[in-house]
Amino acid sequence: MGVPSKRRTSRSKKDRASHFAFKAIGITKCGECGTMIIPHRACGKCGYYKGKRAVDKQKRATRSAKRKKMIGK
DSSP states (O other): OOOOSSOOOHHHHHHHTGGGSOOOOOOEEOTTTOOEEOTTSOOTTTOEETTEEOSOHHHHHHHHHHHHHHHHO
8 A cells, every 4th residue: 555755745735725715606697687697507587598598487486386385285
């Protein structure tokens, strides 16, 4: 079994792990409604992605209401 020949210093340990730091999330405007969204995600307000409807908001609202009604029983 291999054994490390030299101790890893605290500085080299921090240098090695420097890419684990949190990075700022880029935020863009939705092309349809103008709300701020995370890139490469469908808009939570209007349901559009790349100029096309990806999520039908009204249909989703009725489905979630139905599920809540069923769970409540």
